[in-house]
Amino acid sequence: MNIKIVFPDNNEQSFPIGMTVYDAIAAWQKDILKTAVAAKVNGVNVDLNFVLKEDSKVEPILPTSKEGLSVLRHSISHVMAQAVQDVFKGTKVTIGPSIEDGFYYDFEYAEPFTLDDFEKIEKRMWEIVAADYPFVREELTREKAVELFAEKHEDYKVEIIRDLPADVSVVSVYRDGDYVDLCRGPHIPSTGKIKAFKLLSVAGAYWRGDERNKMLQRIYGTGFADKKALEDYLNLLEEAKKRDHRRLGRELDLFQVNEEAGAGLVIFHPKGMLLRYIIEEWERKEHLKRGYDMVMGPQILKVDLWKKSGHFDHYRDNMYFTEVDEQTYGIKPMNCLSHMLIYKSKIRSYRDLPLRYFELGTVHRHEKTGVLHGLMRVRQFTQDDAHILCMPEQLNSEIRAIADFVNYAMGIFGFEYEVELSTRPEHSIGSDADWELATTALENALKDNNITYEVNEGDGAFYGPKIDFKIKDALKRKWQCATIQCDFTLPERFDLSYIGADGEKHRPVMLHRVILGAIERFMGVLIEQYAGAFPVWLAPTQCVLLTVTDKHIPYASEVHKRLLAADIRAEKYFDNEKLGYKIRQAQLQKIPYMLVIGDKEMEAGTVAPRLRDGQNLGALPVEQFIALVREMCEKKK
């Protein structure tokens, strides 16, 4: 489908939908480019591009819009590639897209780029910007394009063109000045439109994302419509760093990951453990409410069982093993096996199903050193794991119930999440028919629940497809927490059965699922979500007693006892310091209530709560304060 554009000289031309006006104009007659762009859109004053829409309207892409930023950043990445090739002769270019908060470009160059090189590259980039080269689109036949890039020894570009689908006969390249890059476009009109950018980091990245390929050097950067927006973004990054759970974990004395203990092994300090305990207690109650049975299996199981389940063949590299009395045991990387044995301990009837086994199961996985990250990626962690054994016809309602549970839990903890459906991976077990059935079951449940999701091809577990729920950390990195995995294979391998209404044996289906995922990871994201200022029901310390002078200690101690007796987590700041000092300490610890206790309170039998935001609640009788905290806990605030 084509649409018409009327140019300023009343010349009418039609162009395919999706093409930008800039490209359309360039394709038509590039010498009237500037006036055309400026005059094009009903008096809307814009710097960047316009895009053609279905409804024949020409919409401007503003430099502040998502689309506009993406175009701008893509153009900046071209300028960066151009600068890198100018500064470091012999650099080969590969690909350089815009991404959520910026852009990157992957290069091949013999020497590693350093942060010091950024200055040189940025300097050259500003020169290119100052030259205000127009971005000019040009279309070439495949053959011509291969010729062009082969001549420049751009092997990666040649490979990209050669790998294009057979029906692509024409490719586009963009020129700015004497630089030319293979690119689909669109771009901004000229390099001079670039006002604000910054190169941020350099990292390794495999060519085409495959670890068997050569490792390239990726330079990350970001760009904005103006300097102010760039500064705001950089400040935001600084703020995000203050929320980093690794930093808050130390400052709030929650946990440590100690080099002496080993990489990826978390040591919970008293306050961190208290937070974890609160979450775990909440979990147990919520699971019991929903018809789950609590169970518990051993940390190590004989290796033969892991062979039977398929873990030994498919997951061995990630497992720890130990040998005792000439028996090899596998330390569990997953909790399912014990649950299978529980199911098998009796003959099961269709009347018993579904059976839902829940375990706060601690697992060990030997993760590669390079992936370890605070609480988010560790080698020992505890999942709020459950295995549901049900009849195939119960799958849909079970999956829906889990999705509801996840939604409820995320609401309680204040997270938004994204949903992905991951399908069969390269290395997997089970029949095609079962994979088909399992994938459809998951997909149908999502559709029936009106849950929007994206499909992640080939990202399933080796034993089945899965639905993943992802939440974001302070730096917007997504972390998978909840997951639902559909498994026909393990029931098969363990020969699980139930007696149906027909008196015959049938095979149950198994769902593996977690709600919060790994407690460690969930706590990591939770810490960042609240920047350490936990809601009252979660706060390891809910209130702290601040004495004005030593003579208030006896009364404050009395109040402390009453609070503890009322299940309120209270601390004592009775040291010989000024009130201001103690307020500051409590503030830094992000404690919800600071109870000031001086002469007035001692005489009246009250406490004077101060909130984290500086607000004073005035004097309250102790009982009233207790009631207040209880109410906050009940409302999960």
Place this chain on the structure above:
RNA sequence: GCCGAUGUAGCUCAGCUGGUAGAGCAACUGAUUCGUAAUCAGUAGGUCAGCGGUUCAAAUCCGCUCAUCGGCUCCA
């Protein structure tokens, strides 16, 4: 595992081209008894990540290992 960077007191960091370690905050002790984000003074604290090498001499140079950080691949 791969690419790159980093590792000095509990934390944040100084320590130039090799000559034997320093600040602020925190901690501890004492004085002060004080009303909503830092009272004053003093004291103590380091096999410079570990191991090995070069050197008359290594925090500093070289190698290996461990760990951390930013990514890639992988993943809860």
